[in-house]
Amino acid sequence: AQSVAQPEDQVNVAEGNPLTVKCTYSVSGNPYLFWYVQYPNRGLQFLLKYITGDNLVKGSYGFEAEFNKSQTSFHLKKPSALVSDSALYFCAVSTNAGKSTFGDGTTLTVKP
Amino acid sequence: EPEVTQTPSHQVTQMGQEVILRCVPISNHLYFYWYRQILGQKVEFLVSFYNNEISEKSEIFDDQFSVERPDGSNFTLKIRSTKLEDSAMYFCASSRDSHNEKLFFGSGTQLSVL
Incomplete structure (x- = not known):
């Protein structure tokens, strides 16, 4: 069985500061890892993914994520947060079967 | 960019009724x-x-649920006899490939079972 853990329900950062949203996963075989963002009353939007290759993945809106196989983590990062980054963030893992399992989500609040 | 579209955006139904998203x-x-x-x-x-x-x-998808692709474009979710606990936002998603492609999500249907 595959699972994803997002240990923080809420992350608060000041605008201009770096942000990290944490994610750890458990899966048999090679993981396919994703981050999605959800704004109020909207569907989830893709940010970035890790399939293979470089452990540091760059995605939309200046976000990046680092795959760490030994720690089974895939933390989302951004060097300088914007107020407009405030949203609900989901980490997800999928396997060859195609089913994506999502974490419980982390609400990011960026204060001016 | 192409989008996944869902209808209706909101659906209110009585417990025990059938709904199609x-x-x-x-x-x-x-x-x-x-x-x-x-x-x-x-x-x-x-x-x-x-x-x-x-x-x-998933284990949630019991005999009350069914899916269908009746033609070349639509993809439907039917709940045969709705329960209160079926109240949720239902999202449809699609991808070109199964496991290593991103999912494109629709904006969802908010189902309220009364």
Whole structure:
């Protein structure tokens, strides 16, 4: 069985500061890892993914994520947060079967 | 950018009634999914669909649920006899490939069972 853990329900950062949203996963075989963002009353939007290759993945809106196989983590990062980054963030893992399992989500609040 | 569209955006129904939620996936996508989200939090997998058959389903997807791709464009989720606990936001998603491609989500149908 595959699972994803997002240990923080809420992350608060000041605008201009770096942000990290944490994610750890458990899966048999090679993981396919994703981050999605959800704004109020909207569907989830893709940010970035890790399939293979470089452990540091760059995605939309200046976000990046680092795959760490030994720690089974895939933390989302951004060097300088914007107020407009405030949203609900989901980490997800999928396997060859195609089913994506999502974490419980982390609400990011960026204060001016 | 192409979009997944879902109708209706809101659906209110009485307990025990049948509902059909409709989705139009992106035209060149081959894999289709239904997820649901309760209280704006956890996103739960319901079912995946490929080549006109279910490829995987969760324990939530019991005999009351069914999916269909009746023509070349629509992908529907039917709940035969709704229960109060079926109230949720239901998201349709599609992808070109199954496991290493991003999912494109629709804006969802908010189902309220009274």
